[in-house]
Amino acid sequence: MTFTQTLPLTDISRGVAYGQADAACSSPSARAAIAPERADSLARSLKALADPARLRIxxxxAAHADAEACVCDLTDQLTLSQPTISHHLKVLVDAGFLTRVKRGTWSYYSMVPGSLESVAGVLAAV
Amino acid sequence: MTFTQTLPLTDISRGVAYGQADAACSSPSARAAIAPERADSLARSLKALADPARLRIxxxxAAHADAEACVCDLTDQLTLSQPTISHHLKVLVDAGFLTRVKRGTWSYYSMVPGSLESVAGVLAAV
DNA sequence: TCCTTGGATTGACATTGGTCGATGCAATGT
DNA sequence: ACATTGCATCGACCAATGTCAATCCAAGGA
Incomplete structure (x- = not known):
């Protein structure tokens, strides 16, 4: 899988308006549509989120008191193998939603503050 | 593809808390995690949105003055074949983001009001 | 009636994505 | 030094997805 870092999305500007087709079926465009690169970027972020296991992760x-969880917390609650969970964690880290810190034998994952809200905001504004 | 109607998401309640594992690496959970069925539902909605072509559609x-567009508007602006665009439109209709109305030879698509904001809201609250 | 046109459906294809078993690796305990 | 433990990586497999050419269908227009 090739989820590259896409956040933050806030620095991607809107594209210019497209030429308005004057076909009979068309009505005028009130504002510019999303720029293709911006659509790509948002789609990459949404793809990283669009999986039940990753949403649960x-x-x-996020539900942990210190907003930090180790892989063992996840293997307990998800009925997935450890390699699969590790894979999903990598997807979320690569997409910029989680960060990883290793202490001793354990890896701890935490939310990147605002990353989820950023995507939600961009989505609502599309 | 099998995107079934998933919206609105607002009637899906949160699940109960999971048993807290008392392993050495765990910290206490401050609140309940998302329910698996809720994660499935949200993932289906996000999957429908997680494509650059569909976001542009x-x-x-949404950018049209009357929030309505026909397929010819889309084939003009997207570099995709007409069957592909028709396919993406079906995915968005099935997921509850667009509605279709046919007038004469043309099909017009409009946004389902609040559908996008609903998903964005649920996402930010995960 | 026949032809044209807008758009949906079908079928096929290549690519991507989710999953797991096996393995590797670093840190800790004995 | 050796065994154990927690987790990442690799390789393989199958299911799901995005795309298009070909086809079909309905609505108008000649």
């Missing part, structure tokens, strides 16, 4: 991490 | 439809 994010929720479990 | 939504944006083009």
């Amino acid at each position: 994010i929720s479990i991490v | 939504i944006s083009i439809v």
